[in-house]
Amino acid sequence: MSLLSLEFMQRALLAAVLTGLAAPAVGTYLVQRRLALMGDGIGHVALTGVALGLLTGWAPVWTAVIVATAGAVAIELLRERRRASADVALAMLFYGGIAGGVLLVGLAGSSAATLTSYLFGSVTTVSPADLWVIGVLAGIVLVLAIGLRPQLFAVCQDEEFARVTGLPVRAYNLLIAVMAAVTVTMAMRTVGLLLVSALMVVPVATAQQLTRGFHTTLLLALALGVAPSLAGIMFSYYVDVAPGAAIVVIALGGFLVAWPLGTYVRRRRQVSVPGQEAEERLAGEHVTAEQHVHEHDETCGHPAVPHEDHVDYLHEGHLHARHERHYDEH
Amino acid sequence: MTTAVVDVDDVTVTLGERPVLDGVDLLVRAGEVVTLLGPNGSGKSTLVRAAIGLVPVQAGTVRLFDTPVDDFRDWHRVGYVPQRTTASSGVPATVREVVAAGRLAQRRPFRPASAEDRAAVDRALDLVGLTDRSDDSVVELSGGQQQRVLIARAAAADPDLLVLDEPNAGIDRRSQEAFAHALRLFVGSGRSVLLVLHELGPLASLVDRGVVLDAGRVVQDGPLPVPSTVAGMPHEHAHDTEPDTRWFG
Numbered sequence: 001m002s003l004l005s006l007e008f009m010q011r012a013l014l015a016a017v018l019t020g021l022a023a024p025a026v027g028t029y030l031v032q033r034r035l036a037l038m039g040d041g042i043g044h045v046a047l048t049g050v051a052l053g054l055l056t057g058w059a060p061v062w063t064a065v066i067v068a069t070a071g072a073v074a075i076e077l078l079r080e081r082r083r084a085s086a087d088v089a090l091a092m093l094f095y096g097g098i099a100g101g102v103l104l105v106g107l108a109g110s111s112a113a114t115l116t117s118y119l120f121g122s123v124t125t126v127s128p129a130d131l132w133v134i135g136v137l138a139g140i141v142l143v144l145a146i147g148l149r150p151q152l153f154a155v156c157q158d159e160e161f162a163r164v165t166g167l168p169v170r171a172y173n174l175l176i177a178v179m180a181a182v183t184v185t186m187a188m189r190t191v192g193l194l195l196v197s198a199l200m201v202v203p204v205a206t207a208q209q210l211t212r213g214f215h216t217t218l219l220l221a222l223a224l225g226v227a228p229s230l231a232g233i234m235f236s237y238y239v240d241v242a243p244g245a246a247i248v249v250i251a252l253g254g255f256l257v258a259w260p261l262g263t264y265v266r267r268r269r270q271v272s273v274p275g276q277e278a279e280e281r282l283a284g285e286h287v288t289a290e291q292h293v294h295e296h297d298e299t300c301g302h303p304a305v306p307h308e309d310h311v312d313y314l315h316e317g318h319l320h321a322r323h324e325r326h327y328d329e330h
Numbered sequence: 331m332t333t334a335v336v337d338v339d340d341v342t343v344t345l346g347e348r349p350v351l352d353g354v355d356l357l358v359r360a361g362e363v364v365t366l367l368g369p370n371g372s373g374k375s376t377l378v379r380a381a382i383g384l385v386p387v388q389a390g391t392v393r394l395f396d397t398p399v400d401d402f403r404d405w406h407r408v409g410y411v412p413q414r415t416t417a418s419s420g421v422p423a424t425v426r427e428v429v430a431a432g433r434l435a436q437r438r439p440f441r442p443a444s445a446e447d448r449a450a451v452d453r454a455l456d457l458v459g460l461t462d463r464s465d466d467s468v469v470e471l472s473g474g475q476q477q478r479v480l481i482a483r484a485a486a487a488d489p490d491l492l493v494l495d496e497p498n499a500g501i502d503r504r505s506q507e508a509f510a511h512a513l514r515l516f517v518g519s520g521r522s523v524l525l526v527l528h529e530l531g532p533l534a535s536l537v538d539r540g541v542v543l544d545a546g547r548v549v550q551d552g553p554l555p556v557p558s559t560v561a562g563m564p565h566e567h568a569h570d571t572e573p574d575t576r577w578f579g
Contacts, residue, residue, distance in 0.1 A: 166405030
């Protein structure tokens, strides 16, 4: 257990668990909105933030959080407009982010190795201060992603419907963008800015091979984010590769296993038969109502509803129609 | 005089350069079932969307339950069924999860669903006949069943007004019947409905009043002719006098 007795490895593994939980938690909402690539864009923009930190001497984590959040809000506002030009504007924001980042890193006199450690992660660079920041931010992201699940689900699933239920749709959309920015920044130490998006998307894609509901997908994605993060960090300790690459390759391996499994499970499910009584009643077939203690008429108190050539009576959520000496479900 | 549930007064809507609605009035009173009819592009969808505040209006006023729509907060009183061919999104969701979103006007953030919320979702699923499919993923359902999921989602709020945008577009006969059944139940309890229809189909006997739009203006507003026989169903396309017998072969 020499690996776990090394303090920098303890920190790296803890950071991996935290980002492995937070990234798929936010990623589930991004995938649901079909914005799987948003994390990529934020990662590009965050690089400029890191470079600003290196240039000015401020902690790169904080400058990256600020710049990535500004970038995420800009991306969300452009998306909201749905203009044709928004697509090109987004592309330019991404290019500007990465080019500006590389330029500023160069001006700061940092080495290519430093740049690589931010782009693809590095097990040796998680400082105790970084770990505190990652812990607090991951905690906030997880509380919001899980606590606001019904609201965020509704907004991501059908924005217009959410608006008509009175939800502050724009505020929730911006919240998701900011959560994504924060997650990208804290994941740059483990998976790195260029591959963080994979940790947001791949566990979700793997989970939904095996699930049918949103809640179960979210929970399974959290587990599927943690496992490759831990395995990837350990792998990069024994074999000297960037941890981001190891984490993402392991996560993709999980998807390749789940994909045929999910196809098989879905085929088996299709044998199931829908509920018969409801379908028959709706299809106009003869379904008899429960025993009646009274006869429906104008005075019985149950609302009358005209139905083609006869009258139905609304009785405890069902429509009853007289048929010979009993009532039918209509 | 009965209260106005929806009161659209002299509304003009312009989307981009194009005027879509031009001085349109629309009134839905409590307990009324009003349907918007008219050819494609006549502004039907824009009018219902303006009536619930999804589309900003350039001129005129929109009131919901006697409150200007911009100040309206009692959103649990409105159930909206958007025009859509699918209820699915990027991540799988069960029928129950989608329907439960209809309760969010009543729920507060960070609070679990109450027993009343769960009971309302159960009732909405029963209303559209999908109780047995509640734990299935919506993508496993047919198009008509998915449309019923969206109707159940709107009904879960227990609204006083249902707003439906082409709920019958491209769905199978069985789901049309199920929908007509759900609507009869809803209307039977004295509540209001505003719906956009392309053809009346099995709903004709429920509709109190038809408002016909053409090129962004109201060209007719009044009771629909009562169908004399089922096969001779009157047809409400402003540009088309052929009787439509598609649902009654």
